[in-house]
Amino acid sequence: xxxxxxxxxxxxxxxxxxxxxxxxxxxxxxxxxxxxxxxxxxxxxxxxxxxxxxxxxxxxxxxxxxxxxxxxxxxxxxxxxxxxxxxxxxxxxxxxxxxxxxxxxxxxxxxxxxxxxxxxxxxxxxxxxxxxxxxxxxxxxxxxxxxxxxxxxxxxxxxxxxxxxxxxxxxxxxxxxxxxxxxxxxxxxxxxxxxxxxxxxxxxxxxxxxxxxxxxxxxxxxxxxxxxxxxxxxxxxxxxxxxxxxxxxxxxxxxxxxxxxxxxxxxxxxxxxxxxxxxxxxxxxxxxxxxxxxxxxxxxxxxxxxxxxxxxxxxxxxxxxxxxxxxxxxxxxxxxxxxxxxxxxxxxxxxxxxxxxxxxxxxxxxxxxxxxxxxxxxxxxxxxxxxxxxxxxxxxxxxxxxxxxxxxxxxxxxxxx
Numbered sequence: 453x454x455x456x457x458x459x460x461x462x463x464x465x466x467x468x469x470x471x472x473x474x475x476x477x478x479x480x481x482x483x484x485x486x487x488x489x490x491x492x493x494x495x496x497x498x499x500x501x502x503x504x505x506x507x508x509x510x511x512x513x514x515x516x517x518x519x520x521x522x523x524x525x526x527x528x529x530x531x532x533x534x535x536x537x538x539x540x541x542x543x544x545x546x547x548x549x550x551x552x553x554x555x556x557x558x559x560x561x562x563x564x565x566x567x568x569x570x571x572x573x574x575x576x577x578x579x580x581x582x583x584x585x586x587x588x589x590x591x592x593x594x595x596x597x598x599x600x601x602x603x604x605x606x607x608x609x610x611x612x613x614x615x616x617x618x619x620x621x622x623x624x625x626x627x628x629x630x631x632x633x634x635x636x637x638x639x640x641x642x643x644x645x646x647x648x649x650x651x652x653x654x655x656x657x658x659x660x661x662x663x664x665x666x667x668x669x670x671x672x673x674x675x676x677x678x679x680x681x682x683x684x685x686x687x688x689x690x691x692x693x694x695x696x697x698x699x700x701x702x703x704x705x706x707x708x709x710x711x712x713x714x715x716x717x718x719x720x721x722x723x724x725x726x727x728x729x730x731x732x733x734x735x736x737x738x739x740x741x742x743x744x745x746x747x748x749x750x751x752x753x754x755x756x757x758x759x760x761x762x763x764x765x766x767x768x769x770x771x772x773x774x775x776x777x778x779x780x781x782x783x784x785x786x787x788x789x790x791x792x793x794x795x796x797x798x799x800x801x802x803x804x805x806x807x808x809x810x811x812x813x814x815x816x817x818x819x820x821x822x823x824x825x826x827x828x829x830x831x832x833x834x835x836x837x838x839x840x841x842x843x844x845x846x847x848x849x850x851x852x853x854x855x856x857x858x859x860x861x862x863x864x865x866x867x868x869x
Contacts, residue, residue, distance in 0.1 A: 464496075464520060467496075467520045467523045467524055468496070470523055470526070470528065470531055471494070471518060471523060471531065471535075473528060473531075474528060474531040474532045474534075474535050475489055475490065475535065477528070477532055478532055478535060478536065481680070482536065482577075482675070482680060482682075483674055483675045483678045483680055484671045484672055484674065484675030484680075484681060484682050485535070485536045485539040485540070485671075485682075486539075487667075487670065487671035487674045487675065488539040488542055488543060488667060488668065488671045489516065489535055489538075489539055491667050492511075492514065492515060492516045493514065493515045493516070494515070494516045494518060495515055495516070495517050495518070496518050496519075496520055497518075497519055497520055498517045498519075501517060501653070502653075504650075505650055505651075505653070506650055506651060507519040507521065507522060508522045508534075508651060509522065509523075509534050509535070509537075509538055509651060510538075510651045510652070510653055511538045511541060511542060511547065511651070511652065511653065512547055512653035512654075512655045512660075513541075513542050513545075513547035513548070513655050513660055513661075513664050514655070514660055514663075516535075516538060517653075533574055533578065536574060537567075537570055537571070537574060537651075538651070540570045540573060540574070540686070541566065541570060541651070541652050542664060542667075542668070543668050543671070543686070543690055544566070544569070544570070544597070544689060544690070544693065545661065545664065545665075545693055545694075546566045546570075546597070546652050547652055547653060547654060547655045547660075547664075548655060548660075548661045548664070549654050549655065549656040550656075550658065550661060550761055551693075552597075552654075554654065557601065558605065558608075560650075561601060561604050561605050561608060562597075562601055563650050563651075563652060564587055564600075564604055565597050565600040565601040565604055566597050566652060567586075567587040567588075567651075568587055568588060568589055568592040568595075568600050568604075569592065569595065569596070569597050569600060571586045571587060571588035572588055572589075572590065572592055572593045572594075572595075573683070573685060573686055575588055575590070575593075576593065576683065576685065577682075577683050577686075594685060596689075657801070657804070657805075658760070658761050658764065658804040658805075658807075659764075659799075659800055659801025659802070659803070659804035659805060660801065661761065661765075662761070662764045662765055662767075662768050662800045662801070662804060663768075663799070663800065663801065665693075665694045665765050665768060666768045666771075666798075668690060668693075668694050669694055672687070672690060694765075743776065743777055743827070743828070743829050744776060744777055744778045744779070744780065744826050744827070744828045744829065745774075745776040745778075745779055745780070745828055745829055745830065745831075745832065746779075746780045746781075746782075746820075746821040746824060746828045746830070746831040746832070746847070747767055747779060747780065747781045747782070747831070747832050747833075747834070748782050748784050748814060748817030748818065748820070748821065748831060748832070748833040748834065748835075749763050749764075749767070749781060749782065749783050749784065749803070749807075749817075749834050750763070750784060750812065750814060750817075750833070750834055750835035750836060750839065751783045751784060751785055751789065751807050751808055751809060751810070752785050752786075752809065752810060752811055752812030752836075752838075752839070753809050753810060753811070753812070754812060754836055754838050755809075755812075755835075755836055755854075760807050761804075763834040763852075763854075764800055764803060764804055766834065766852060766867055767779075767781070767800065767803075767832075767834070768798065768800055771794075771796075771798045775796070776829070777795075777796075778793065778794065778795050778826075779792075779793075779794040779795075779798060780792070780793055780794075780821070780824055780826075780828065781794060781803055782817050782820050782821070783803070783806055783807060783808065784813075784814060784816055784817035784820070785808065785809070785810030785811050785812065785813070786810060786811040786812065786813040786816060787813075787816045788816055788817065788820045789806070789808050789810070790803075790806040790808075791820065792806075812835075812838055812839045813839055813840050814833050814835055814839040814840070814841070815839075815840055815841065815842035817831075817833060818831065818833070818842065818845045818847075818849070819845075821845065821847055822845050822846060822847060828847065829848070830847050830848035830849065830850060831845070831847050831848070831849055831850070832849075832850045832852055833849060833850070833851050833852065834852045834854075834867075835851065835852070835853065835854070836853070836854050836855050836857070837851075837853045837854075837855045837856075837857025837858075837859070838855075838857070841859055841860050841861070844861040844862065848862065848863075849861065849862030849863070850862060850863050850865060851863065851864045851865065852865050852867045853865065853866050853867065854867060
């Protein structure tokens with residue numbers, strides 16, 4: 453009995469070591485992906501996930517769920533590719549329901565589409581994805597998820613129409629897709645679980661998406677600082693998703709006399725990686741950080757959910773770029789609905805959860821900023837511009853507009869599409 457227990461412990465420990473070794477190898481070879489994974493919680497053999505998900509490796513962008521039985525079948529190179537696969541899902545925001553609303557996408561087709569995109573990236577970067585049943589059609593190389601989804605959906609509809617007219621019904625197909633570079637079509641059915649793509653757990657928490665965008669931005673910077681960045685294709689895809697609409701370093705330069713901590717240096721190593729004996733660069737500035745900054749977030753009825761999420765993403769990018777010592781954030785309608793005092797590392801999840809809806813009067817936010825108990829460098833107002841402006845406050849004001857409106861005072865910065 454004791455021997456059986458100890459054997460089980462040894463097996464479980466060995467599997468965890470395989471995962472750790474794979475992450476360490478990614479740190480050495482592809483640090484951008486490792487940086488994404490190092491910021492995540494890992495749960496082995498989860499018991500709280502919804503039924504019907506594969507017992508492999510899954511993610512909701514915040515946590516990595518790993519089934520030991522699956523890992524036991526993998527070699528170290530395969531484990532590295534699986535972890536890289538999950539990191540790419542996170543970097544490309546595949547877990548975010550705001551990007552892929554469940555009411556607009558058929559999940560079984562979407563899951564195939566995101567895997568075709570991710571696995572083609574791995575194939576292009578690594579040259580091989582052998583050893584596992586991968587969903588990867590080379591015809592979709594350099595395609596976007598939306599393009600692949602549209603093509604797969606069309607194939608599925610054609611397949612279903614063809615089957616509807618046939619006498620024999622084998623239980624229903626998932627979709628038709630090419631699984632090889634030769635152009636031969638093969639039906640991927642629900643009876644073929646080895647080819648199922650369902651490792652992405654939808655996450656509808658807007659705070660999680662904002663945090664993910666910041667994590668990805670930092671991971672890209674870490675890889676670049678180590679001289680081992682991602683491929684141009686990945687860089688372009690990520691840039692389209694997470695690059696802020698405004699150059700915050702440049703726009704806030706006139707507001708502060710201090711220099712932002714805007715560079716990576718080995719003189720102050722990143723402590724998150726020291727546990728595995730890896731020295732990665734950390735953020736450093738010889739002259740310190742920007743002082744406190746006030747942020748007013750327009751949460752009026754004329755502002756859509758997508759715009760609110762954009763505001764939060766822009767705030768997160770501004771904080772990441774300029775490293776203020778502290779942030780004071782207010783959610784404003786015709787009055788201040790909620791306020792937050794944030795210090796590094798900035799957690800925007802509570803802000804996202806407190807967003808409400810109402811009228812619009814950003815002068816309430818400006819009065820709030822002037823009444824703060826600390827001296828702030830200025831106030832950034834995120835708004836669609838449909839608001840009273842009142843008289844100019846004593847503080848410098850940067851209006852971050854999602855429309856082409858222009859404020860009568862302060863500086864106006866367009867952050868729309």
